[in-house]
Amino acid sequence: MAEPWVKEKRSRTATFAFTEKLKVTLSSEQILQHLHALIIQDQLFNYSLNYMYKTYGRKHIDRKIPTGRDRNTLINYIINLFLNEKYQLKRWSYKALSLSSHNAQLFLQTLIINFNEYQKKLRAGFKWSDKIKFQFKQNIIKDKRGKHRNPQHNSWYKHGHLRFNLKSKTRAVEIQKNTPIQILSAHVIKVPNFGILHLHKRASEYDFSDVKVIKLKRKDDGTYQFQIVHVRPKAxxxxxxxxxxxxxxxxxxxxxxxxxxxxxxxxxxxxxxxxxxxxxxxxxxxxxxxxxxxxxxxxxxxxxxxxxxxxxxxxxxxxxxxxxxxxxxxxxxxxxxxxxxxxxxxxxxxxxxxxxxxxxxxxxxxxxxxxxxxxxxxxxxxxxxxxxxxxxxxxxxxxxxxxxxxxxxxxxxxxxxxxxxxxxxxxxxxxxxxxxxxxxxxxxxxxxxxxx
Structure with missing residues (x-):
């Protein structure tokens, strides 16, 4: 018999996530489409991050990042600015950008959440004394494991900051999950945005139902991987x-x-x-x-x-x-x-x-x-x-x-x-x-x- 003291961990979640990875083959048109989507994604990331630094960064720390419906309004506002300045478009066009508006909104939602965490560190940094700020820049301060915290000698306000994606490190494009994945044959599936993909393994080996996140990733060796994230309740x-x-x-x-x-x-x-x-x-x-x-x-x-x-x-x-x-x-x-x-x-x-x-x-x-x-x-x-x-x-x-x-x-x-x-x-x-x-x-x- 187990003792009554065996309790669930406080941080124990009711669900768990796991990812299925499928090796796929893309046509030449799909490869170009994926590459174009990555370029647009990088441009949108850098433009949006620059806007967030100017609007909610160190010089405007008193401003709070909107939440709820106001955050959706902010996302749409940034997207409209991006379309107008970069591509002279009045509304999002999938044909012109190779990226769906839904994916762009999800992408910015994640960016704003991460920037919100940086803003918390920024507010904490304002409470540092001039001595601590100087020691941080000179890389004198160590963490609890004895390692120096700032080997790049960044200023105090760059502690935990988000970096611009200048070297096109992005490899994956998120695909909208509103439309279900269709199995056309043993090795062929149809997905939103990209159409028909050819699998290296049989489609019956994978579960395409109840999908939380779908991504198409280009690996370093030039091959492509279709990733499906499932979230299931724990028993x-x-x-x-x-x-x-x-x-x-x-x-x-x-x-x-x-x-x-x-x-x-x-x-x-x-x-x-x-x-x-x-x-x-x-x-x-x-x-x-x-x-x-x-x-x-x-x-x-x-x-x-x-x-x-x-x-x-x-x-x-x-x-x-x-x-x-x-x-x-x-x-x-x-x-x-x-x-x-x-x-x-x-x-x-x-x-x-x-x-x-x-x-x-x-x-x-x-x-x-x-x-x-x-x-x-x-x-x-x-x-x-x-x-x-x-x-x-x-x-x-x-x-x-x-x-x-x-x-x-x-x-x-x-x-x-x-x-x-x-x-x-x-x-x-x-x-x-x-x-x-x-x-x-x-x-x-x-x-x-x-x-x-």
Whole structure:
């Protein structure tokens, strides 16, 4: 039985989002249309951002950005100014601009939301003393992790500012979702704005219903990707459901996870070999870049290409692990790991593990799989999970290289990873058993375990 202290995390949302990515082939006319839409999108972004800086920036900080219907009025006003000054048009024309007015409004809505966040930082910056403003510009101030906050030596009012898109970095065009996607044949679909697209895989493998966001993206290698974002409600949490497992991540001998049933989940040898090859190529290019005088754009692009391929390879491996871990169970208990918990350290062995298995990224892949399958996910504080012998309060710290030892309490052989997984499962479902709760008077059961 699960304890009543296992509660939902305060930030837990009732829904979850996931993206389906389809490789598609475009005609020459569609490629030109997409390119033109990207150009218009960049122009609209830069024009609108310039307007926002002039109207609601540092010199007009007392002005509040409109909300509700007034914000829609502002968006329409900016669009009309853009059309009049840039293209001498009285109203939006899809034929002339290759971008629908609906997409332009969504685009500006996102821009204004982001600018609103910048304005909050700007207002906070006005309260800084002259000394702090000077220290910020000189890059003296450090954040809580000891890193300098302003290596570009920007002025205080540029803290958190939005940058103009001057190098055409935009790659995706959002497509209006009012008209449903039509499946014409096994590999052919019809979408709003762009018409007929040819899929590389069968259309039956994808879900085109209940779509939240649709995008058509041009990748760096010149291919095109059709992206569909779905938003689904999470299944009701049930921590008492069976079967339940606890999983502990480690990466010793390429074992990514060890569960409470003493089962190991390994990254395939061919994946590790290919990831190593990509890493070798990346390091070779970085060494070459450090010795190069002049422009390094070509080398930068090659490094980005290999890095993206390596990340994609590992993410796909995480997905296979997630299916193997999640599908047979109803409850998964895992360690609470943040994106900043696993940083590069001085230990080469640890950095090697972190290069192959990104704990936070793998955790998110597993959780997304669990949400899709209706599996309950519980996160537990990782404090001393491998040091406390399961079923006792005995704490015995062993070197990381020592994977097994004989228990001083029971006399049995204890496997480090299996013991940690058993503690994770027990402490996740019964937080009152957590060693942190028993050791520290101010720590309560609700602090160490929560439903995600």
């Amino acid at each position: 009701p949490a049930n921590v008492q459901a069976k079967p339940a497992i606890g999983i502990d991540w480690n990466m010793t001998n390429n074992v990514a996870y060890h569960d409470s049933n003493d089962k190991q989940y390994q990254l395939p040898a061919e994946v590790i070999a290919k990831a190593d090859w990509y890493e070798h190529q990346i390091n070779k290019l970085k060494r070459k870049r450090s010795l190069t005088h002049g422009s390094t754009k070509k080398l930068d692009k090659k490094i980005q290409k290999f890095s993206a391929k390596r990340a994609q390879l590992l993410t796909e491996a995480y997905r296979h692990l997630a299916i193997e871990i999640v599908d047979p169970v109803e409850v998964v208990v895992m360690e609470k790991i943040g994106a900043k918990d696993m940083r590069k350290s001085t230990g080469k062995a640890k950095n090697r593990k972190l290069a192959l298995l990104k704990p936070y990224e793998a955790k998110k892949v597993i959780q997304n799989r669990a949400f899709k399958q209706g599996v309950t996910v519980v996160e537990v504080d990782a404090y001393k999970t491998s040091q406390v012998e399961y079923g006792t309060e005995s704490i015995d710290k062993h070197p990381l290289s020592q994977r097994e030892w004989v228990s001083s309490v029971t006399g049995k052989v204890v496997n480090r990873d299996h013991n940690a997984a058993l503690n994770i499962l027990d402490w996740g479902l019964h937080p009152i058993h957590h060693i942190k709760v028993k050791t520290f008077a101010k720590v309560t059961a609700t602090m160490v375990s929560s439903i995600i």
